[in-house]
Amino acid sequence: MTDTLDGSGNGSSILNSKGITHIIHAGPKERSKFPSDEEFVECVVKSVQNCIILAERNNFEKLAVPLVGGDIFLGKADIEKLAEGIIRGVANQLAECQKVKEIMLIDFDKKPPYLFLKKIQQLEKELFSTTVPLSADRFIGILKNNNKTNSWIGQQKTIKVKVGDIRDKNLHSCSAIVNAANTYYGMGSGLAGAIKAQTGNAGKINAKAKELISEFNSLIDDSSGPEQPKPNPKPGDNPKPGKKQPSDDSQGPAPDNGNGNNDNEDNGKDDSQEPTDKGPKKDTDQSPNEWREELKNIDPNLEQSFTDTKIAE
Structure with missing residues (x-):
């Protein structure tokens, strides 16, 4: 607001x-x-x-x-x-x-x-x-x-x-x-x-x-932060009949990484072998303007090439 x-x-x-x-x-x-x-x-x-x-x-x-x-x-x-x-x-x-x-x-x-x-x-x-x-x-x-x-x-x-x-x-x-x-x-x-x-x-x-x-998105995406209030269980329409709904203590479906695959799928890799200094994975569902801000942080000249016309496309 x-x-x-x-x-x-x-x-x-x-x-x-x-x-x-x-x-x-x-x-x-x-x-x-x-x-x-x-x-x-x-x-x-x-x-x-x-x-x-x-x-x-x-x-x-x-x-x-x-x-x-x-x-x-x-x-x-x-x-x-x-x-x-x-x-x-x-x-x-x-x-x-x-x-x-x-x-x-x-x-x-x-x-x-x-x-x-x-x-x-x-x-x-x-x-x-x-x-x-x-x-x-x-x-x-x-x-x-x-x-x-x-x-x-x-x-x-x-x-x-x-x-x-x-x-x-x-x-x-x-x-x-x-x-x-x-x-x-x-x-x-x-x-x-x-x-x-x-x-x-x-x-x-x-x-x-x-x-x-x-700020709102960081709160709901940060699983390491304090527990957030549960959403209102009443959506605009009732859930599909027969579709199992996750309980309050269940993890629920893994988030989509933007290419149709779940980030939490087991791809045969040993997660413990991943480098610990990589930092958090970028959210691939960011808006173009948010990516432009990321480019600006790296090099202000890069931001200029990400034009409003490109964003519209």
Whole structure:
């Protein structure tokens, strides 16, 4: 999460002047990183759920969420399945919250069909105890109280859908908004570009977001560090029937090293013979910008040859 100024609370911005003070950067990977649409949707859903967790930890009561992953990173995936997955994931995570009471799903499209609006009306009997279709471009649903662990006494958990501009606080009344795509932690075009245009210093916000995400990744990748909290066991959709899920004390599947092989496979080598001064293995799933930073550390001239055009390719 960053502010809407320069990432460090300095300066001014159009968004801040409207009362939108924070951006939560979802940052899922694009469809091409996954063998199936289902796994891509699951990644996006978990990223949105993490956004809600972050809003909860920072005492926000409302959060505005666009169709994360639905633009250039979608590939040929089914966008309706993505919209449904996000709605289900939002409902599951909102049910676990004590402070966040309302999620506003924003259909940023300029013309129909409005995906959130379409899918949520198909799910209303399953997810909501009460619904209020205000008009052709608005929806309000009060979640069913199926939560067995937290008390909802005196509370209502609400999901709303509106069509319009997520940068307009009059539309959603939220001080925090979610940045839609941002796979490589840079606000480029589309909705992310629209948000970028109304920040104070997008370059510094990008740098701050990248710094925070790198810190987050180091925490979840560092097995030698302190034990991290267990993730919410509720994904956007239930696991595949019959697919065995790892227990809390199991190691789970080995990470993919980027070429389709598991790093932990036994290749007949004696690991004890490996040199001890090689240092940690590089993460082959780093973004091009991260590799460019590595080159810069070796020789500043190398960084210059790794152009933005190359990165785009």
